[in-house]
Amino acid sequence: xxxxxxxxxxxxxxxxxxxxxxxxxxxxxxxxxxxxxxxxxxxxxxxxxxxxxxxxxxxxxxxxxxxxxxxxxxxxxxxxxxxxxxxxxxxxxxxxxxxxxxxxxxxxxxxxxxxxxxxxxxxxxxxxxxxxxxxxxxxxxxxxxxxxxxxxxxxxxxxxxxxxxxxxxxxxxxxxxxxxxxxxxxxxxxxxxxxxxxxxxxxxxxxxxxxxxxxxxxxxxxxxxxxxxxxxxx
Amino acid sequence: xxxxxxxxxxxxxxxxxxxxxxxxxxxxxxxxxxxxxxxxxxxxxxxxxxxxxxxxxxxxxxxxxxxxxxxxxxxxxxxxxxxxxxxxxxxxxxxxxxxxxxxxxxxxxxxxxxxxxxxxxxxxxxxxxxxxxxxxxxxxxxxxxxxxxxxxxxxxxxxxxxxxxxxxxxxxxxxxxxxxxxxxxxxxxxxxxxxxxxxxxxxxxxxxxxxxxxxxxxxxxxxxxxxxxxxxxx
Numbered sequence: 001x002x003x004x005x006x007x008x009x010x011x012x013x014x015x016x017x018x019x020x021x022x023x024x025x026x027x028x029x030x031x032x033x034x035x036x037x038x039x040x041x042x043x044x045x046x047x048x049x050x051x052x053x054x055x056x057x058x059x060x061x062x063x064x065x066x067x068x069x070x071x072x073x074x075x076x077x078x079x080x081x082x083x084x085x086x087x088x089x090x091x092x093x094x095x096x097x098x099x100x101x102x103x104x105x106x107x108x109x110x111x112x113x114x115x116x117x118x119x120x121x122x123x124x125x126x127x128x129x130x131x132x133x134x135x136x137x138x139x140x141x142x143x144x145x146x147x148x149x150x151x152x153x154x155x156x157x158x159x160x161x162x163x164x165x166x167x168x169x170x171x172x173x174x175x176x177x178x179x180x181x182x183x184x185x186x187x188x189x190x191x192x193x194x195x196x197x198x199x200x201x202x203x204x205x206x207x208x209x210x211x212x213x214x215x216x217x218x219x220x221x222x223x224x225x226x227x228x229x230x231x232x233x234x
Numbered sequence: 235x236x237x238x239x240x241x242x243x244x245x246x247x248x249x250x251x252x253x254x255x256x257x258x259x260x261x262x263x264x265x266x267x268x269x270x271x272x273x274x275x276x277x278x279x280x281x282x283x284x285x286x287x288x289x290x291x292x293x294x295x296x297x298x299x300x301x302x303x304x305x306x307x308x309x310x311x312x313x314x315x316x317x318x319x320x321x322x323x324x325x326x327x328x329x330x331x332x333x334x335x336x337x338x339x340x341x342x343x344x345x346x347x348x349x350x351x352x353x354x355x356x357x358x359x360x361x362x363x364x365x366x367x368x369x370x371x372x373x374x375x376x377x378x379x380x381x382x383x384x385x386x387x388x389x390x391x392x393x394x395x396x397x398x399x400x401x402x403x404x405x406x407x408x409x410x411x412x413x414x415x416x417x418x419x420x421x422x423x424x425x426x427x428x429x430x431x432x433x434x435x436x437x438x439x440x441x442x443x444x445x446x447x448x449x450x451x452x453x454x455x456x457x458x459x460x461x462x463x464x465x466x467x468x
Contacts, residue, residue: 052369075370081363084385094371145371 001064001072001148002028002180004049008058011048019044019204021058026182030196031175033212034184037227041204042184043078046151049182050075069149074142076152080134082126087118090126090137094145112140115170132163139167143174150174152183156190168194188228192216200224241439245447248440256441260448263421266334266408267401270341274349274397277342279390282353283379286361297354303347308340312407315340319411332413337421340407349397356389357382395453402449422448 003025010020019041026032034042047053049060050073062069074094083090091109096102113119116136121129126137135155142150152171156164171194175181185191191198191212198215200208200223208220219225248256285297317323319331319339330336360382368378383390405423412419414428422445429438 050370052366070372073370075366077366081367083364083367083381084360097371097373097377 001062001069002026003063004149005061006045006049006058007061009045009048009055009060010057011044011053012056017204019048019201020056022204022206024199024206024209026180028180031171031181031183031194032197032199033191033195034182034199034201035186035188035191035227036184036201037186037223040201042186042201043153044204045201046075046153046182046184050151072148074145074147074150076135076138076142076150076155078154078157080131080138082129082134082137084125084127086123087113087126087129087137088122091141091144094141098145108144112144116140116166132159135159136163136167136170139170143170143179146177147179149180149182152181154184154186156185156187164190188230200227237435238439240436242443244436245440245443249444256444258417259420259422259425259441260444262334262419263402263423263445264448264452266337266421267341267398267404270338270345270401271349271394271397273338273342274345275390275394278346278349278393278397279353279383280379282350283357283382283386284375285350285354286357286382287375287378297351300347300351300354304351306344306347307406308344308404309406309410311340311343312410315343315407315411331411332415332419334412334419336411337408337419340411341401341404344404344407345397345401348400349393352393352396353386353390356393357386360386391456395456398452399449402445402452 005026006022006024008020009022009024011018022045034045036042044053048055051060051066051070052075060066083093085093088106088109091112092105095105095108100108110119110122113122116133116139118129118133118136121133126134129137139152139155142152150171156167159167168190171181171183183194195212197210198208198212199206200215200220202221202223208215208224210220215224216228219228285293315336316331318325319328319336320326321331330339361378364378364381364385368381373381403423405427408419408421409424409427412421412424414420414424420428422441426438426441426445429435429441
């Protein structure tokens with residue numbers, strides 16, 4: 001399935017360029033962090049690679065067919081999307097869609113509910129939970145099928161420190177279990193904690209893709225330097 | 235006022251005495267409307283979900299037409315069904331005119347656009363919430379239709395009740411195609427019309443009260459079994 005290649009990817013809306021052209025190669029291991037200021041095109045790039053957005057130009061290539069690759073991916077959105085169902089039903093949903101037996105799906109849902117500390121709330125309506133709990137469900141639901149590739153769009157943007165830490169722990173665990181993670185964030189601290197490599201996006205263009213250490217030691221562009229120093233990036 | 239109180243007393247008396255004609259007419263009303271509603275929902279719900287999840291060339295035109303047909307004049311529907319099933323009509327050979335089957339067909343034509351439009355409205359909103367999630371976990375269009383119908387079930391109950399209300403209170407079309415034949419096609423609304431024309435306002439009012447009670451009872455029963463008002467969730 002890997003490496004994933006984005007080749008001359010471009011997205012335009014009404015002839016206005018949102019991102020691109022972007023060329024990117026993402027290898028299998030570790031957590032890749034897509035870093036950039038608000039409006040730099042992080043969400044658009046993630047959605048484009050995952051297939052939620054139609055490309056205006058270019059292509060996304062996996063080493064297997066795109067349809068097979070699609071079955072091995074999951075996506076966690078910035079605002080968690082909860083089905084109007086219970087916590088257990090939300091967690092088991094991707095398994096149910098794949099026609100996994102109900103008993104297996106229920107067992108897996110219970111395991112993941114425990115992992116995210118929601119076993120007591122398994123029968124509650126998911127939409128009635130807090131933002132942090134909903135995001136934890138969204139992450140668990142994405143990981144329940146053991147995807148080979150997980151995209152996350154600023155999953156902890158509006159969460160408190162403890163919830164952020166809990167979700168980061170789940171992601172580190174998933175990564176060590178073989179799930180490739182590509183996550184966008186504008187939180188530099190989070191990037192430092194999680195990243196193996198950093199993709200820095202500025203005005204819809206990838207300005208750098210290198211190891212975290214290299215990125216932090218030698219910011220590859222003016223915008224990257226400003227971002228690292230906490231200045232406003234225009 | 236005197237006629238209203240007389241009507242109420244007579245309605246109570248008719249109900250308490252288990253008046254056989256009243257029971258027969260009421261059951262026929264329920265049979266015609268519930269059968270028409272069942273057929274309508276079998277058409278309307280999947281159609282509404284399909285219109286919510288798909289994009290094709292004439293989709294907007296179909297939605298606009300369905301919305302316009304919500305106000306379809308029953309008398310015109312009755313006239314068209316009458317012409318189709320009259321002896322010289324294209325389906326006259328079926329011999330359905332002046333039968334409950336013709337009444338059901340007329341009601342299906344009247345109810346379906348209403349139920350479809352209401353169901354589509356709620357499923358379109360749900361699709362806006364669910365779209366990205368369902369696409370990201372590779373849910374097929376057919377599966378999406380099922381998921382939308384399942385998760386909109388309470389809104390669909392409301393749509394069904396709106397259809398039931400329109401059907402049970404309908405008189406113009408079923409009078410034309412049913413003929414208000416005693417012991418054959420007479421239902422509550424056509425009986426009320428007949429008694430009013432005869433000048434027996436008390437009996438007409440009594441039948442009217444029974445009709446209203448029937449509509450309210452079905453609504454209450456549906457809400458009760460459907461649990462639509464529990465938990466404050468739609």
